[in-house]
Amino acid sequence: MDYMSVAEAKDLAGLRLVLSMGTPGPWGQAAKTIMQVKKIPFAAVGQAPGQLNEALKEWTGQNAAPVAVYDNERPRTRWNEILLLAERLSPTPQLIPADPKDRFMMMALCAEICDEDGLGWNRRELMIPPELIEAKDQMVRKYASGRSREHAIKRQIDGLTLLSEQFLRQRQFGSQWLAGSALSALDIYWTAFSVMLIPPSHAICPMADHFRAIFSATPQEVLDAIDPQLIKHRDRVFDDVFQTPMAF
Numbered sequence: 001m002d003y004m005s006v007a008e009a010k011d012l013a014g015l016r017l018v019l020s021m022g023t024p025g026p027w028g029q030a031a032k033t034i035m036q037v038k039k040i041p042f043a044a045v046g047q048a049p050g051q052l053n054e055a056l057k058e059w060t061g062q063n064a065a066p067v068a069v070y071d072n073e074r075p076r077t078r079w080n081e082i083l084l085l086a087e088r089l090s091p092t093p094q095l096i097p098a099d100p101k102d103r104f105m106m107m108a109l110c111a112e113i114c115d116e117d118g119l120g121w122n123r124r125e126l127m128i129p130p131e132l133i134e135a136k137d138q139m140v141r142k143y144a145s146g147r148s149r150e151h152a153i154k155r156q157i158d159g160l161t162l163l164s165e166q167f168l169r170q171r172q173f174g175s176q177w178l179a180g181s182a183l184s185a186l187d188i189y190w191t192a193f194s195v196m197l198i199p200p201s202h203a204i205c206p207m208a209d210h211f212r213a214i215f216s217a218t219p220q221e222v223l224d225a226i227d228p229q230l231i232k233h234r235d236r237v238f239d240d241v242f243q244t245p246m247a248f
């Protein structure tokens with residue numbers, strides 16, 4: 001993937017999408033896929049994970065990825081802000097269902113996956129290496145919840161159970177998607193975040209071996225809560241929706 005620097009990108013018009021370089025960060029991979037599915041052109045801007053990224057901080061007020069900056073509008077750093085911007089820039093395909101109940105359920109389940117104390121944050125909580133915790137690294141200051149391993153495991157199991165129940169209901173209604181009757185952002189978030197639980201093959205996600213080892217070290221209790229139907233679904237979404245091999 002070719003990345004611009006912040007200095008090269010910040011005065012450009014149109015959409016700039018800041019993405020983590022070198023790892024399939026699920027928030028970023030989902031944001032990128034949303035733009036690609038909607039055929040919204042963007043300039044990719046590189047963020048170095050775990051580093052200070054001072055130019056990014058100066059530009060957007062924080063130093064994580066993803067960030068979407070459109071023209072001279074405010075930088076959007078949260079998953080839902082980025083999704084809403086994408087829906088505005090290109091309403092089709094619609095990734096937030098029109099039906100209010102489907103929309104409510106979809107946004108709530110996306111939050112279970114993406115928000116603080118959700119599936120992704122709690123999975124990451126258990127990925128932070130002990131030496132960074134020891135050193136009180138900025139990754140710890142930014143992301144550690146200060147709660148127990150048991151809490152992180154329970155919240156992951158809760159999120160996975162909600163998703164599994166939702167998918168079963170959807171199939172009973174005759175839908176092959178996680179919300180409504182078509183692809184939604186929930187299918188994209190689930191697929192991107194499933195990489196932190198059961199990474200897909202190297203052909204789909206060509207990440208470095210040390211990252212694959214970290215992403216694969218999912219606690220057994222969490223693995224036991226993953227519905228095989230959800231993995232089959234994400235494999236289909238990788239094949240039919242994502243650009244693969246994933247680029248990062």
Ligand SMILES: N[C@@H](CCC(=O)N[C@@H](CS)C(=O)NCC(=O)O)C(=O)O
Nearest residue numbers: 025027049050051064065077078079
């Ligand atoms: N702000 C985002 C979450 C962003 C986030 O967690 N980014 C992580 C992705 S793993 C990141 O950039 N980590 C590396 C770093 O902070 O340097 C949201 O709320 O949707």
